[in-house]
Amino acid sequence: MDIRRYSNGEEGFAKRSLEEFSLSAWPALRTVELDGWLLRFADGYTKRSNSISALHDEGEQDMVAKIERCESIYRQAGQPVIFKMTPFVPSGLDGMLEARGYRYVEPSLVMELGGLSVVPEPSSDGVIRIDGTVSEEWVERLTAMNGMSAGSGNTTMRLFERPLLPTGFFTLYDQDNAVACGIGVADGTYVGLFDIVAHPEHRNRGWGEQLLRHILKWGGERGASRSCLAVLQDNPPATRLYVKLGYRASYSYGYRVKL
Structure with missing residues (x-):
């Protein structure tokens, strides 16, 4: 997974706020909060509504234990376990998921229009x-x-x-x-x-x-005063249209899926 990480400085804060907006703007039917992680459910329709967003990590639980708890909750719901991988997830999470057999899919871009x-x-x-x-x-x-x-x-x-x-x-x-x-x-x-x-x-x-x-x-x-959207990285026609209107890449993300 090749996703640039951001520090907690001004740029990182702005991009994290953008990710928080995207979570609020596209809802889920149910959301479970687990030690700072958001587990979203919507009967399997779209990964963004049916994935785990580790945007805030309270750090009160062992990472492996949290992953196992997430897996248990999604199995109980009858849904695949999907983690949304943004620049804001805990630094060790991606490697742990890969070691557990999670595949990285749907590399995407969040694009932003500054005015x-x-x-x-x-x-x-x-x-x-x-x-x-x-x-x-x-x-x-x-x-x-x-x-x-x-x-x-x-x-x-x-x-x-x-x-x-x-x-x-x-x-x-x-x-x-x-x-x-x-x-x-x-x-x-x-x-x-x-x-x-x-x-x-x-x-x-x-x-x-x-x-x-x-x-x-x-x-x-x-x-x-600003705008944002998400686009798959393998969709050049859509990306060209967005660039034409003034959108620029803000950050990359994708999903880790346990098959």
Whole structure:
């Protein structure tokens, strides 16, 4: 695992705050706190909602004992044991997990936009619809665009039934056709972008960029001055779009999964 670690200085504090926001913005159905570690559960839908975030380590338990306790809890829940590996996990954790047979998967980047003012206003192409609450209709559009199962769609509904932060569910239309959709979450500093997807029949036509502009404008209207998102490192087309809008890599992360 090649992830740069950060000290507790100003830069490290800012990036840790960004990771904390991402955990709050994308919820789980259940969360268990174990000696500073957060164990998240959402019926297996997405690793970010079903993984262990060792963001804060209280240091009151032996590391191996904590890992074994996590494994026991996830086995009891009938879910695979997944650790989210960020620059902020305890320094010895990765080696311990590798020695226990955990495989490193889905290397990803958190990207950050330092100022929303650099992003152009949305063009007049297309019509945006912004729903303040999640609906079956919106989830059906998301499911059709990204190919996820009906069960995963149902979990998405449950995850966002009662969001704690201002959340928008966006759909961009070209005439009567839904061409892109996504989620925006704002907290007064950041607007986070999640589940950004264009319809397979309408990709490479600029709709993704227009959707992002709309979400960023919405976030700015709710007090956000910065933005963040996560992207798989093996997704160059998406990364190029984000860089075009001004996003830059903030830190790397991935997951350790026990198969």
